[in-house]
Amino acid sequence: MNPTLQTNNGTLRIGYKGTSPWYEAWKRLRKQKSALIGLGMILFFILVGIFAPLIAPEPYDPANPVYNPTNGLQPPSEKHWLGTDDLGRDIFSRILHGARISLWVGFVSVAGSIVVGTALGLISGYYGKWADTLISRLFDIMLAFPSILLAIAIVAVLGPSLSNALLAIAIINVPTYGRLVRSRVLSVKEEEYITAARVIGMSNSRILFQHVLPNCMAPIIVQGTLGIATAIIEAAALSFLGLGAQAPQPEWGKMLSDARPYLTTAPWTMIFPGIAIMLTVLGFNMFGDGLRDALDPKMKQ
Template sequence: METETQLATNPSPKRPDKKENKAKSPWATMIVQLIENKLSLIGLIIIICFLLLALLAPYLTPYSFAETNSSIRLLPPSGDHWFGTDDLGRDVFTRVAYGARISLLIGFFAVVGAMVVGTLLGLIAGFYGKWVDMLLSRVFDVMLAFPSILLAIAIVAILGPSLSNAMLAIAIINVPIFARLVRSKVISLKQEEFVMAARAQGMKNGRLLFHHILPNSMAPIIVQATLGFGVAIIEAAALGFLGMGASPPTPEWGKMLADSRGYIQNAYWSVLFPGLSIMLVVLGFNMIGDGLRDALDPKMKGK
């Protein structure tokens, strides 16, 4: 009787929901934290808007980015030309929209190239150490001793001015940044117990690098890659402004600024909108990078 009374007064506890017990993956947690961060969410919205602008450029404007018309040159913003026209009568909004394609492509390929090469070199330098580390580190130090834009100018001057060479130059000057970041992370990780245990079990160096060390080094790489997008776009704009990037009539934002700098007092819109586009894209990537850093850095999670 007592047992029946106890069961009646103390009903059996509910079975825990499987969904509640199922732990969220680190990537899902990162995405949730990224969205909850207001600044990173604003940055994500900015980048999505420019991606849509680049993808939908042919459908958003009836004009050609290369067609000139001297009868409508330097017109202010209006219903027909939202951002006005430039000194050759080309629609500025059309050129800004198509220029988003160029700038985002430069940022993507330059950062991906720098990330892949820099990560591989950083893994090798940090894991093997000794003379390999010393040699690669000195190369990185020499490259970082030069101002990045001057080194990019030198590379493009040697290879010849073109969009592809500008992209290559930007990738090269960013390799040491990723390499040194990965090197420092690998040096700390290879002393961890799970790496030493895997080594004691006879795991080969290649498998140890790509199955244990690299996955645990991805957080700072992702953050640096996101921040590197903004830097790459600024560097591409600088090369374009100096005439060492895309050739006319390709609508690259830096080249648009260079072509319109003589009309800044009479036709401010031809300079304002390309410059504003560069600023917003860089700001968006920096906001996302800061949000990723806060989400992936354990030291920042408690703050």
């Protein structure tokens, strides 16, 4: 609501630009250099993945790779900026195309975890009773296992592939978002405006989606941003163990696995994919930390 100022000639209205909480959060975010650097790194890798066929000096088709063992394990040069692997494939081209796979796994798996975890958290926190007990015990059981071991078990049952690795990563992260939403719902549903909504006869579904869920979005967004970094690492770990992406897919974790025998003779085959993973994860972590500070009400002045 715009404030008003009474004058002799009438009422003068004074408006403030961008009074919404999201605009205020964006203003706080813009003041954090580390968060903006992280956002820039994220956008850089997204653009790299989108335009990989145009950027790569030697176009590489993941579905139909061209092997040239006679050109294998070549050090970085003018022709091959980051060198070649044991099969003569250009590492720079593979890293560019690998950005598509790693980012796709990160975004899709986290999106799936958020959808399922948020739904279960809303039901558990709002309705309580037996639903809360059942869902909470399910989360406790899943959290009792180390996440990477649970992911390995799921992929071992379903079979090694990138899609199954994505599904496993989404499943193991559901409790994280479920418990986060549940704790937020338990706090929000005791607010006076929720009680007023019940008194006027508003249905539970309208209360959940119009009042409760919007108040849970800030922590979900922050956790989701940080979760993408974790998902990229988990996907790389599964591929490194041979349970994720399969040859000839240019996934960064798979590239590290294939380069293990050449760590001492051709270290560039492992160094550059490792740097790509590190920079991508660092970008999401820096941006996620900035979002957490920007969306925290305690940070408001």
